[in-house]
Amino acid sequence: MSELSFEVTCFDKPGPNNTDKALRIAKKYAEDLSIEDIVLASTTGTTAEKVSDLFDLEKYNVVVITHSYYFVGSKIRQEFDEKKMEELKQKGLKFHVGTHAMSGIERGLRIKKQPWIFVDLLARVMQNIVCQGFKVCIEIASMAADAGLIPDLDRDIICIAGTGRGADTVCIIQPAPTSEFMDLRVKAILCKPQ
Structure with a gap:
């Protein structure tokens, strides 16, 4: 990507x-810059559903990163309704359910004080x-890469988080x-909370 100007x-x-x-x-810049890979964080599926309606899933490689199984404890298997996940896969979304790139064992130790x-x-x-979504964008970019x-x-990819x-x-x-x-590079922050 050569020198570019963005509205933030x-x-x-x-x-x-x-x-x-x-x-x-996200869609505007994906179209303007011909970026085909869209990676988003979605815990319950609400954002993933909106993305599936907004983006042409024949044109874009849309990857949804969700929390790992038992992320909130051993009583809740998965926060993202698995039936909804299956429906979205049928529409063309790809999913990665795995340990957070910046968490895993470290989080387990921190929780135990x-x-x-x-x-x-x-x-x-x-x-x-910066903001929570910035951290998550970096994290899901690496997680999607790790998952192939x-x-x-x-x-370049566009990452969406919140x-x-x-x-x-x-x-x-x-x-x-x-x-x-x-080697990961944040080329632009297109929107974020103040």
Whole structure:
């Protein structure tokens, strides 16, 4: 990508009330820049459903990253309704259900009141300095790469994430697998909460 100028949207507040506008921003830049790979975080499927309605699934490689099984504890198998997941797969969405790139064992130790580990600190710093969705965009870019769901890691992708539920952050990223995390590049933040 050569030198480009972007209009950046800074939402007044984080949260799902920004989802529709964030998705329109993602689609605009996907079309303008011919970006074919769209990676999004979706915990319950609401954002994934909206993306499936907005993007032409014949044209775009849409990858949904959701929480790992038992993410919220051993009593809840999966937050994303598995029937809904199957329906969205039938429409053409791809799914990756796995351990967060910046979590896993570190999160388990932190929850048990052990000292913070570097990756956990890195995630917290990104979340606090920029926004939660920024941290998630970086994380899901690496998770999609690790899962082999991005066919060409030299191509830019659009990542969509949010604060809690919905979408409020959109980034253009050159992805990298977690084993090459320092090669990942955030090329643009298209929208985020203030």
